[in-house]
Amino acid sequence: MENGELTSKIEELILEHPEKCGCLHSFCRKTPPLNLDIFGIITDGYKFEIVILEVKLRENVGLAESSQLLGYTIVSDAKYGLLINIDSGVSRRLTGILTSEMDVSKIVQKKPMARYSSNYLVLCNETL
Numbered sequence: 001m002e003n004g005e006l007t008s009k010i011e012e013l014i015l016e017h018p019e020k021c022g023c024l025h026s027f028c029r030k031t032p033p034l035n036l037d038i039f040g041i042i043t044d045g046y047k048f049e050i051v052i053l054e055v056k057l058r059e060n061v062g063l064a065e066s067s068q069l070l071g072y073t074i075v076s077d078a079k080y081g082l083l084i085n086i087d088s089g090v091s092r093r094l095t096g097i098l099t100s101e102m103d104v105s106k107i108v109q110k111k112p113m114a115r116y117s118s119n120y121l122v123l124c125n126e127t128l
Contacts, residue, residue: 006034006076013041020045027077034072050078055086062091 007028014021014028023046038053054069065083073081090098097104 004035006036006039007031008033009039010041021048023048031076034076036072039078049080050076052076052078052081053084054081055084056088057086058088060089060091060094061085062094063097066094 010021010024010028014024020043021041023043024041027048027050036052037055040051040053042049042051052069052072054065054072056065058065061083065085069081069083072078
């Protein structure tokens with residue numbers, strides 16, 4: 001797992017592990033700079049998946065934070081994104097949307113270059 005600007009950190013990984021991360025070259029060329037809290041790369045040297053973690057420390061995360069993660073997931077073509085609010089909760093509005101609209105966290109990209117659909121999840125640690 002890494003943090004920071006996505007493409008520059010991936011380029012560092014390619015230099016450190018060319019045999020395992022060489023498949024990421026084209027991704028770095030087509031992806032704009034994104035400053036992420038944490039991301040992970042899963043690869044077998046031929047194909048890869050990106051996981052984005054957006055970590056917050058707020059009283060409640062809401063639509064703004066969820067939309068930020070959604071944007072990162074779409075722009076990076078990441079398959080998974082997690083919104084984590086440490087020691088706090090989720091706004092009532094976002095909770096209502098996530099529980100009443102089951103497909104709201106599933107992203108199906110219509111652009112020709114999309115590799116797959118994405119999913120994102122909101123996690124929180126409710127204090128009792």
